[in-house]
Amino acid sequence: MLLDVHCHLDDERFAADRVAVLARAQAAGVGAIITAGADVASSRAAVMLAEQFAPVWAVVGVHPEHAATFDAEARRVIRELAAHPKVIGIGEIGLDFYWQDNPPRETQARVFRAQLELAAELGKPVVVHDRDAHEDVMAILRAQNGAVRGILHCFAGDLAMARAAIELGFLISFGGSVTFKNAARLQAIAAALPLSACVLETDAPYLSPLRGQRNEPANVARVAVKIAELQNFEPGVVAQITTHNCETLFGLSPTEKRA
DSSP, X not given: OEEEEEEOTTSGGGTTTHHHHXXXXXXXXXXXXXXXXXXXXXXHHHXXXXXXXXXXXEEEOOOGGGGGGOSHHHHHHHHHHHTSTTEEEEEEEEEEOTTSSSSOHHHHHHHHHXXXXXXXXXXXXXXEEEESOHHHHHHHHHTTTTSXXXXXXXXXXOHHHHHXXXXXXXXXXXXXXXXXXXXXXXXXXHHHSOGGGEEEOOOTTSSOSSTTSOOOGGGHHHHHHHHHHHHTOOHHHHHHHHHHHHHHHXXXXXXXXXX
16 A cells, blocks of 8 residues: 655645545555645645545645744644644645745744744654755754654755665655656665655645646555666555555554544
């Protein structure tokens, strides 16, 4: 059984056929899907989807692009949502320096630290967004002194960063981008890491392995096939191990995922 550790099922691009999307995922062998919040509104939507659909679980948090919205009230709401039985982590949170200082880097770092502290307080894993901010992300994670574990979602760093993150208790998540023809560097990283430190995602509706098409959770099967090719395993072995990695991190069991 496969598990998509990161997508955005609340996205409006799924509004017309969300039920069909979930049916296709099930048909592709995807037993559970984790949908992520990016701000207060989308975090609420993620929880609602987790309530509505048994295979769906949620993580809630404020994405760095929305860091300016994270105030005391936002923290209160995220903390309240995190108490829901189908909320299994805090995310997606992190740093995004692609857009230079929008929001300011200092604001992003402050909000990232605040949500890491919240996760530590609640005893929940985190899902980390890192875009063009590798050194800063790692410095902030190291400063937590092991208080949090989690996933580096849609990994884009180098092999040394991946290994350092694993030492901190983090899993490395690979998505559709690892299947791209021009992804030799990322593929080399995926080939070099132990499968015990890897998980699979789609980031749907983004980063589709099928160029020009909307991504969806069923495509995590394509990611599994590529990782199997790179690691010289059968796809079923990749599915089993990466799903177990996610179950262990988030405290899920096969029975719970089908509940």
